[in-house]
Amino acid sequence: MTPEALSAVLVDILRRLQADGFLGAGELPTEVVVERPKNREHGDWATNLALQFAGTFGLKPRELAEKVSELLLAAEGVTKVDIAGPGFINVTVSAGAAGEMAKTIVELGSVFGTGTALAGQKLNLEFVSANPTGPIHLGGTRWAAVGDSLARILQAQGAEVTREYYFNDHGAQIDRFARSLLAAAKGEETPEDGYAGAYIDQIAKQVVDGTAVDVLNLPEDEAQEAFRAAGVELMFQEIRESLHEFGVDFDVYFHENSLYESGAVEKAIERLKAAGHMFEQDGALWLRTTTFGDDRDRVVLKSDGDAAYIAGDLAYYLDKRSRGFDRCIYMLGADHHGYVPRMMAMCAAFGDEPGVNLEILIGQMVNLVRDGEPVRMSKRAGTVVTMEDLVELVGVDAARYALVRSSINSSLDVDLSVLEKKTNDNPVFYVQYAHARTRQVAVNAASLGVERTEFAPELLDHPSEGELLAKLVEFPRVMAHAALEREPHRVARHLEEVAGSYHRWYDNCRVTPISGGEVEAVHRTRLWLNEATSIVLRNGLEVLGVSAPERM
RNA sequence: GCCCCUAUAGCUCAGGGGAUAGAGCGUCGCUCUCCGGAGGCGAAAGCGCAGGUUCGAAUCCUGCUAGGGGCGCCA
Helix, strand or coil, X not given: CCHHHHHHHHHHHHHHHHHCCCCCCCCCCCCCCEECCCCHHHCCEEECHHHXXXXXXXXXXXXXXXXXXXXXXXXXXXXXXXXXXCCEEEEEECHHHHHHHHHHHHHHHHHECECCCCCCCEEXXXXXXXXXXXXXXXXXXXXXXXXXXXXXXXXXXXXXXXXXXXXXXXXXHHHHHHHHHHHHXXXXXXXXXXXXXXXXXXXXXXXXXXXXXXXXXXXXXXXXXXXXXXXXHHHHHHHHHHHHHCCCCCCEEEEHHHHHHCCHHHHHHHHHHHCCCEEEECCEEEECHHHHCCCCCEEEECCCCCECHHHHHHHHHHHHHHCCCCEEEEEEEHHHHHHHHHHHHHHHHCCCCECCCEEEEEECCEEEEECXXXXXXXXXXXXXXXXXXXXXXXXXXXXXXXXXXXXCXXXXXXXXXXXXXXXXXXXXXXXXXXXXXXHHHHHHHHHCCCCCCCCCHHHCCCHHHHHHHXXXXXXXXXXXXXXXXXXXXXXXXXXXXXXXXXXXXXXXXXXXXXXXXXXXXXXXXXXXXHHHHHHHHHHHHHHHCCCCCCCC
16 A cells, blocks of 8 residues: 555545534645654554644544544555554554555566656756866766756656756856966966866877877967867867766757857847846946845946856856746856856846746765865865766765765765775665665575465565565655655665665565475565565666666 | 855764654674575664744754855956
């Protein structure tokens, strides 16, 4: 029995009580909260409906609870109903009713855990968007892991999702990057405000080697342009490759520069002018973001005529909307949170609804730690950790899992000393091991002639089976919740619980008979449960971008 | 000064207003007669402080303290 089914039964009971006159006039809920009690001894499911709705009908919670309990006890599959505390209703279902889910899950297979919570929505999810002036660092790596998993989770709820990377190949930083490359190629010192590091030397060399003309002897500005064009392209390729190795492939790599070349920036500005949201002051053109709650207005075109960074964002947002995205989700690092009010103001200035058409997720920083002591990331000290470094140290699975299993609202500490030891104290192994175990149990079962030829759910009556089933049944709700709240870490945490329940079950209930024993119905039935667990772990790991190994 | 995030076990982190606050790692015991011990069982150990709302607060609100981040005609 699923919690949804139980909820429906309870709603029906309330309706009957109202029809009978036990409940007076009042609005009935269309669904009620059915939860798994923390304490297993309280039953399989619990509902607080009596506490929630008794007041509506002028009853005491316990009065309502008792009446509901009476009727609930008659429902199919329900074996016991208790009232606890102020009015909780605890429900125990028969082993058969609970066990039935094992078969349902197996039959649903990869579909189990998907839903329709976001059906029909066309979402644009922009994440990483790291500048093409260097490799992706630890912070960007976190957004890659979280963003990609979120995309998968949103898709599993029926949303049409486009993964997008905004490529800032316009502006002063790119000029600095180009000057740095040129200086490196000439063997000169890194310019002030420039970029340094082994990768700069490498790319500089690649540009020199890959260009037909003698770039080093071109006039300064032409040489810089040559290094800009070729260097950005090389950096771009490198970033794309790193992401691909990490299991993250974007549908769209959007080039900021294209917005200027196509005239989209001017059009966006014209539109805001026409709407009366722009004004000139001190020789610059401003967007009056204070109209929409920002704490100060923002310059769009600087007094020297150059565009400020936000100019590109205006055009970019309009571009996304014109491509049919109902909702544009941006993932930004905490160092850019101050950008949120002006973005929301921009959204409103275009006549859209902030928080709906434009949604911004702020992720906190990743800190580097060594032996418990914070380490400042510094190129000079050699403590910069890139996506590639992390993958090399711990592998994609462990890296992605570690980065996705925490809420983005919390800053994350990554301990270098732990990574360097390549220890196995990462929870990903706990989950992966459970999956591998389900597969090996299946292999073993097959070799001993245990098959899923029959299914007698009432035999799944061990407490550890009830616990495991309850965890498996919760999976679709966890997935839906993760999608709606944009919180992929919930899936990882749930898998850890499933793995724990599975391990406990494994220690208590054998799928294959001990040597010499007969294969019985209970073994064949347990094989269904083993398979159901396998499916949940696999489906969950899939959306996290982590492999589900057959063996480890 | 203003804005955002955070404060939960020795460490890293979970905890959609509900019952006895959880996991991994670490520490200390126990557990292999047969499906993988990368497992299981048990123990010690915790909600920063002070108010408020509520039948009920780790969760919501206010203040304080501490930590991280941000407040450009930079990107």
